[in-house]
Amino acid sequence: MADDDTEMRDSAAIDEEHMMYGHGTITEEELNEKYPNRPHNRSKTLPFRDLFLTLFNPLNDNKKKPTGPVTARKKQGPHGPHTSPNEIRRSIIERFISRWRKEVGDDIYPAFRLIVPEKDRDRGMYGLKEITLGKLLVRMMKIDKNSEDGYNILHWKLPGVKHSSAMAGDFAGRCFEVISKRPMLTEPGDMTIAEVNELLDRLSVAQKEENQQPILEEFYERMNAEELMWLIRMILRQMKVGATEKTIFDIWHPDAENLFNISSSLRRVCWELYDTDVRLEGDDRGVSLMQCFQPQLAAFQMRSMEQMVAKMNQTEEDPFFWIEEKLDGERMQLHMIEDDSVPGGKRFEFWSRKAKDYTYLYGTCFEDDNAALTRHIKEAFSDGVRNIILDGEMITWDPEQDAIVGFGTLKTAALSEQKNPFSTGHRPLYKIFDCLYLNDVALTRYTLRKRREALTASVRNVHRRLEIHEYLEARQASEIEPILRQVVAEASEGLVLKNPRSEYRLSERNDDWIKVKPEYMTEFGEALDCVVIGGYYGSGRRGGNLSSFMCGLRVDETHVSQGANPQKCWSFFKVGGGFRANDYAELRHRTEGKWIDWDSKNPPREWIELGGQDRQYEKPDVWIKPEDSVVLSVKAASVGGTDQFRMGATLRFPRFKRLRTDKDWRSALSVSEFLALKSRAEDEKKDKQFKVDDAKKTRSRIKRKREVMIQGQEDDVKTPYGGPTTQVFEGLNFFVMTEALKPVKTTKADLELLVKANGGKIVASEKHASTILIADRNLVKVASLQKRGQSNIIRPSWLFDCVKQSELDVAQPSLLLPFEPHHLFYTIASEAGKYDGNVDEFGDSYTRDVTVGELLTLFNAMPMQLMDQYDSAEMLDQLNDHGHGLDAMPGCMFHGLTLHCEGVSHETRRLLEFAGGRIAEALDDTTLTHVVMSPNASSKDIRKIVASRERQPRLVTEAWVSDSWHEKTLLDEERYAPS
Known part of the structure; x- marks a missing residue:
């Protein structure tokens, strides 16, 4: 920075910067070298209290307000008469950022570290969870752990414990309640944002409780209860202030979110994008050496192989797509640069997809004695490779079985390899499938085929330590399924289809890569x-x-x-x-x-x-x-x-x-x-699709009646169904003579309003021959019309049914329902029995959706001989067909399953049969759904036998049966897949 710029800065601001950035893993000199154009603040940072007084609390208040167009229209106040909650949210954030720029300067990194602490990768984890923090606070405030307050902090998850308030479930809120009773300060303290950051840096380094307690005590002495509540949320990285980091990033700079996605560095976002007039262009939007990025992801499986292949954009000149085995490990990026200051001259860094730094585990250089990987790959890079970024999967390998081990063992294997690098136990194996940077050139704009050429020219396989992941070239969708069956037989996770003509797209999930898992082959995907x-x-x-x-x-x-x-x-x-x-x-x-x-x-x-x-x-x-x-x-x-x-x-x-x-x-x-x-x-x-004959339709209708009984929905309609205004009665005249008694009592006036709202016309008499007469009681006028015997009299329930069905039937909204016997209050002699054919033998309508109450009435009136036709197998099938949870009934838990038992106990077989399962004695049973295996059975052999089947049975351990029985529900089979 120029001398005149330095003179413009307060000495306090310079001291603050030295305090914040002058110690730790990166020195201030190194920061100046890495970020030569980083901004420097003119003045001290804002007081910590201003974070919650002017930012967090207003955002939370805005979050609690109801949203919606009505609220937005009625909103009055300082933000204007038509301000929406989203606009208010942005205004609050913009005001804070604007004030920071004006009063402090362009380096907002100190504030962002506290506003979005979960995005700060530069500060280490504190090693503090709620229970540990609770113990430290109880000890620090000298509270008896068995007292009401002590108990409430240490049992913060329990609602209503010992008269606790509504803060139950919110640890920071529970702490606020307790601290409010014994604060060191009643008003907000004088700590600045920079001072809070400096103490939090020390807290993250301290790790041990005895070293962390003095730091927390300093916070306690200098903050009031509300400040401490927000501080605790920052430590736990559980802010929930009513605005996402995306919103905050967008307001800070239009390219901020993009830069964070490709770098995972909050520091870089703040220091490179402090000027909104300066935009990311070209190489600045791509990967950088020793900077973690968000990798490209594979799209989810589509319904058919043909659909997936169509997304590969094949051409006549290049008709191929690639098929790779999907590995069951952890996505990992490897960065390597030449560095003469480290043994071997090459320095490494490793990051996971979630931007977690794993360099400590896999190694910093070739001579790192704690490395689980790098000390074994000295011959991995071709001569002339000065720097490189690789994308791949870190998996666990079993040298004795020469096979992949499940993902859950990866970290254990790496730690074991650190301690004993030449053992024959499980070890990490890095499988590389992409090269994104080589000798100072970013390769993301190149096609996958070109990147693969760069990879094979730059990296050599180190057997079962670091290997280039193989792929197969294919042209047709029909080539995928045999390979999928092969990897299933080998207990692999699935496949990934890749377009070799595609660029690498950071932080995207697109159709250039599509993953295919065997369990995805269902109607709506894996889950x-x-x-x-x-x-x-x-x-x-x-x-x-x-x-x-x-x-x-x-x-x-x-x-x-x-x-x-x-x-x-x-x-x-x-x-x-x-x-x-x-x-x-x-x-x-x-x-x-x-x-x-x-x-x-x-x-x-x-x-x-x-x-x-x-x-x-x-x-x-x-x-x-x-x-x-x-x-x-x-x-x-x-x-x-x-x-x-x-x-x-x-x-x-x-x-x-x-x-x-x-x-x-x-x-x-x-x-x-x-x-x-x-x-x-x-x-x-x-x-x-297929057609169902009339007999089957009749059986289906009887089944549907039974199903409603099984569901137990017994609520009667309690209000008349008016529905939206329709034109269902257009062109018709109605003479309403009485109120409605069913389904609920409705006045004569309300019935007339219903008719008018749905297109009908109300007349004052029955003189016109086409007038529809409506009545539900035998009053004088009604009895007189019956005596004449010239017109039917219809119950008001027909009006309700017509309006309701008009709403439901979008295709024919103005179609009148035919009369049913129960719709007629009185029928003239010439039409007796005319409308019986509009319902079935039990009175169920053929043309409209009946209510639950009507069905219950029908059931009660059904003749008892129906019970003689009851078929237990049919009822079980019906329950299965309509998803009424048979697996929740222990005696039917395994109904519908065909299971082959491989070496399991006699008790397990008996349990399966008792709970409805069918035991298949041979693996060639075409209806087989499950193979239940003892711990000693070989899953590899069985997978090979069933791999060629169109419908493959699920392989589960014997524990799946006993655990499902114990929990009284069928458990997910994937948890019990044999190794």
């Missing part, structure tokens, strides 16, 4: 990742706890009005099967204190829409905001239409697969994404 929006309390052994959950789909911009809550969800399905006890425990832990009782009179429409609109079908006992919730991975047999959920569709046989702790509501499945999946699936099914 659906949906956000939990509601919960239902269980009974029996699950009494008092949530036992099943409503999941929803995010309402994205295509399906939501401008200004609506971006977290709004539509109800989609309920899931209660497949959970283990520890799954419930984990879910409770992550949502503790965040559930809200469902209020039917004031439902949370801003957040959740249920089926049936005001009828609130499938309403949960409690609900939860998506931002406070979790994402479940659920698999299902298929999707079926229904009016019980807002989506108009729901999953059949949904089963919990796993909790997606790596996802939040933003990355859960949206309405548009699901509709795209559904559209693809329906296109595939068009050629497989």
Whole structure:
């Protein structure tokens, strides 16, 4: 920096900068060398209190306000009469950034480290979780751990413990309650943002509790309760201030998010993009040596192989696509540069896809005695390779079996290799599939084929330590399936299809790479990742706890009005099967204190829409905001239409697969994404449609009646269904003589309004021959018309049914329903029996959707001989067909499954048969669904036998049977796949 610029800066600002950047792993001189044009602040940083007084609290207040166009229109105040919450959010952030630039300078990095602490890769982890922090605070404030306050901090997850307030489930909020009773300061302290950063740097280095406590005590002495609450959230990296890092980045600089995606460096975002007039161009938008980037990702499997191959953009000159085996490891990037200061002259850094630095584990140089990898790859690079960036997968290799070991063993294998580098135990193996940088040239703009040429010219295989990942060239979709079956037989994870003509696209998931897993070969892919929006309390052994959950789909911009809550969800399905006890425990832990009782009179429409609109079908006992919730991975047999959920569709046989702790509501499945999946699936099914004969239709109708009874929906209609205004009665005259008695009592005036609203005309008498007479009681006028015997008299229930069916039948919204016997209050002699054919033998309508109450009436009137026709096998099949959760009934848990037992105990076989499973004595049974194996059975041999089958059975260990029986639900088979 020039001398005159230095003179313009406060001495306090210079001292602050030395304090913040003058110690640690990177010296200030090194920072100046690496970032020669980095900005320097003119003045001291703002007080720490200003972060929450002018930024966090206003953002949180804005978050709590209802959103939507009505609210936006009515909004009054300093932000203007038409300001939306999103505009207010941006205004709050812009004001803070503008003030920082004006009063402090262009180096906002100190503030961003505290605003988005989860994005700060430069500061190490503190090693502090809630329980450890709680112990330190109790000790620091000299509170008895068994006192009310001590207990509440140490048991912060439990709601309502010892008169605790609504802060239950919020550790920082619970701490605020306790600290407020014994603060060192009642008003905000005088600590600056720079001082807080300096102390947090020391806290991250201290690690041990005895070294961390003095630092926390200094915070306690210089901050009030609210400041400490925000500090704790920063330490836990759980801010939730009502604005995403994307919003904050966009307001700071239009290229900020892009630079963070390719560098994972908050420091670089702040120091290279402080001038909004300077934009990223060319090489600045790409990878850099020794800077972590967000890698390209593979798109999800499409429905057919042909669709996937079509995305490969083959040409006559180059008709090939590549097929690679999908590896079960951890995505890893390797950076290497020449550095004479390290032994061997080459320096390495390793980062995972999540930007975690693994250099400490895999090695810094060839001579690193703690390296699990680099000391074994001295011969890996060709002569002349000065620097390089490689993209690949770090996997675990078993030298004795010469085979890949499951992903969960990777870190253990690496730590073992550090201690004993020449053992024959499990070891890390780096499989390389791309080269992105070579000798000062970024290769991301080159095609995959060119990058592969650079890779093979620059890297040599080191047997079972570092190897170039092989691929096969193919032309036709038919070439994929045999390779997929081969890798399945070898217990591999699947395949990746790649377009050799494609560039490398940082931080993108696109069709140039498409992954194919065997379990993806279902109607809607491997699984659906949906956000939990509601919960239902269980009974029996699950009494008092949530036992099943409503999941929803995010309402994205295509399906939501401008200004609506971006977290709004539509109800989609309920899931209660497949959970283990520890799954419930984990879910409770992550949502503790965040559930809200469902209020039917004031439902949370801003957040959740249920089926049936005001009828609130499938309403949960409690609900939860998506931002406070979790994402479940659920698999299902298929999707079926229904009016019980807002989506108009729901999953059949949904089963919990796993909790997606790596996802939040933003990355859960949206309405548009699901509709795209559904559209693809329906296109595939068009050629497989078939006709059902009349006899089968009749049986189906009787089945449907039974199913409703099994569901146990016994709610009667409590309000007349007026529906939207339609034209269903257009051109018709009505003479309404009495009120309606059923389905609910409705006045004569309201009936007339209903007719008018739906296109009909009300007349004052019955004189016109075409007038429809409406009555539900035998008053004088009604009796007089019956005596004449000239016209039928229709019950008001026919009006309600017509309007309702008009709304449901989009194809023919103005089609009148034919009269049914129960619609007629009086029938003239010449038309006696005329309308009996509009219902079946039990009175069920052929032309409209009956209500639950009507069906119950029909059931009660059905003759008893129907019970003589009951077929237990048919009933079980019916339950299976319609997804009523047989696996929740222990005696039917394995019904519909055909299982072959390989070396399992006699008790396991008996249990399978007792719970409805069919035992297949041979592996060649064409209906085989599962192979249950003892721990000593060889999965490799069995995989080879079943690999050629069109429908491959699931291989599970014997524990799957016993655990499913113990948990009283079928558990996900993938958890019990044999090694």
